[in-house]
Amino acid sequence: METVRASRLLSVLLLLQNRGRMTARELADELEVSVRTVYRDVEALSAAGVPVYADRGRTGAYQLLGGYRTRLTGLSEEEAQALALAGLPVAATELGLGTVLAAAQLKLHAALPEELRRRASELAERFHVDVPGWHRDIERASALAGVADAVWHARRVRVRYRRWDGSAVDRELDPLGLVLKAGVWYLAARCDGSVRTYRVSRVDALTDLGETFDRPGDFELAEYWRAWSEGFERRLYPETARVRLSPLGRELVPFFLGAVGARALRDAGTRPAPDGWSTVELPVEAGAPALGQLLRFGAELEVLAPPELRHRVSEAVTRMGELYG
Template sequence: MRASRLLSLLLLLQTRGRMTAPELAAELEVSVRTVYRDVEALSAAGVPVYADRGPTGGYQLLDGYRTRLNGLTSEEASSLFLAGLPGPAAELGLADVAATAELKLLAALPPEPRSHASRMRERFLLDVPGWYRSADDVPHLSEVAEAVWGQRPLHMTYRRWGRQEVDRVIHPYGLVLKGGSWYMVAVPAEAPPAEVVRGEAAPRTYRVARILALETLSGRFQRPEGFELSAFWREYAKEFRERMYTAEAVIKLAPGYGDLLAYTMGADVVSAAMAGAGDPDAEGWLTLRVPVESITHARWLLLRMGAGVEVLGPPELRALMCDTVAELTKMYE
């Protein structure tokens, strides 16, 4: 356990430069006193780590010192190869680079981790798009990626929902791959005053497949300090789900239909509804309150359940279900 922590401390100093003892303690989830002991152990082992005193001081490695990549365990090495996605790498124009990096990493590993990593690559595959849908056509993805990396502004023609086309000059902050679709997180170069908070425009998301034309502009933009793509995306996804579900359906679910309902309406939604449900009735039916996008949309989803679901409310949804069933009955009589 301590050997693994010492390696983590060494790699932190190697990748981040100078770090204070409290910063290292927070990263390693240990006490500051433990950090002091670990740094002494590294120094005793010949690692050129030294401390700068004062309020701006901290620990750092001697300039030019690099450790070899030989501290990976078999499981850690395997996980790196499992994380490689050849499809997205190719879409970003990095297929050859990723393949070369993989070969170099394999060559640098000792025999046992190399064997584990090779088996991982042979036996596991990550296929991002869902069933019955293909990945988006994204001819402008590599150009967007270059602009994100180089902090270059972009002028784009973009097709919004409803097929409306708009022209935008944007500053791209990052790219996210979600369910087989690429999304660009960016801010308009000239945002309306209502969308500016503390002197900065709020980031928006754009589906890369909807970019119709793209031009990389001259100059560079400045990324705001403290912006973290992963944190932004987590918050955006949470708010998106909250905006999407604007109504609620009260239903009775027949025994054995839980998996079908989860497939139809989403596992997270149904799991939350199940958690708030009471005990089943004498025949095993559960009463659930399920969030839905709209009454109309809920009608089509719940019709898939057949006789496995009875809609109790709201009254307009129950009426819609009755009308649809009556139409189907008339059609098939």
């Protein structure tokens, strides 16, 4: 709660600094808190040495005395941009912005009043964002810094790209955005009139073509990534298996089948039978990979359909039983 309040106090300070004069109701509506909370926050700012002046009466409002401003000075354009990655220091380092981010954070920290500076330090000591998954680090991509520079400056590039089967192709790209997903960097880029997704670690060579491009006016990176991810999941898990799951099996679904499996459980909304087991349909990969996915559940899952998949699981279990006696 203390860290949440410290963040809100800084928001009050910056709102007054940027807008000049605001009523308690306007501040409360902006911050989605009660007017009484605003009163307490303003008192806390005053106690921390921030000169907040209050006009009394029906039309009264708060403002900072004498044009007071926090000392957010000396930030370069690059440092200001790097602050967007303040919660992702490893990602900032991968993009070549680690030193820049550190400098920007030092300047921001020094600009805060003493009380807010202490709160910010406490926040950093209590919360940490760790992006990669347990079983992988952030994937090393030698071309990442060059790709990021092309994205930022809207520079057209030629890349030598290594496809999943190991073959290489040359592509001319208009880089539109970078996404870090589970330790892997992906590039959204326009190629031959359509936007496609490329794994940055597979870019073996990159050449700046010496020209800029106009970004599509309707392109939104977050929305593109959401739609692309959903399509990728459908392609990755094209088949469906009807299964019975024990209570433990249900808990294992997010670990073994990831977000797509967890979503299937939520969408099913099936209530367990009296014995605790439940029947659901789970997305699985096509062919042999589906067998491996389902065998991971051991005795906590029974395949009901399709019949050929149930038969393959039965055969695999029989062979394992013979192997272990």
